[in-house]
Amino acid sequence: MEAERTENLAQLIKRLKDTYDVTESEIARRIGVAPATVNAWVHQKRGTGRGPNPDKLRALAVAFPKFSEPEIFAAAGRKAPGPLSPDAEERVLQLWRKLTAEQQEMKEIEMRALAERNHSSGS
Structure with missing residues (x-):
């Protein structure tokens, strides 16, 4: 929380x-x-x-x-990033490897936007 x-x-x-x-x-x-x-x-x-x-x-x-x-x-007016266990990181990487290059690019853009939103607005 x-x-x-x-x-x-x-x-x-x-x-x-x-x-x-x-x-x-x-x-x-x-x-x-x-x-x-x-x-x-x-x-x-x-x-x-x-x-x-x-x-x-x-x-x-x-x-x-x-x-x-x-x-x-x-x-600081921000939400703290969630924890990333080694198991969770491995699961994310396994899913990532199953995406096409285009899908990876789209997900990277989406993750950057979410991270930027957390960084700048605290939302």
Whole structure:
């Protein structure tokens, strides 16, 4: 179940800093981004992108496990991607291999559109 958005990413980062007694620079170091990136999240500045990279949001959950992935994604205004077990990945690949090249291209376009929708609107 998706976490309900009760705080924005700036508020979550402040709470994370207080909980773990870390600086924005330390957060940045732990998730592999520039300190300016975390500062932009805190000050709600948007660059040319469409918000935080989902991989960096996941990295926050790994580096600071008191904050769940759904909670972090919700604060960023996004739905957290679903889990993909090795078994599920294998089943998807088996199905993929049975599609024609044209069908694979159509499915790839569809998946990109869905991922983009999740990335940009949080819907």
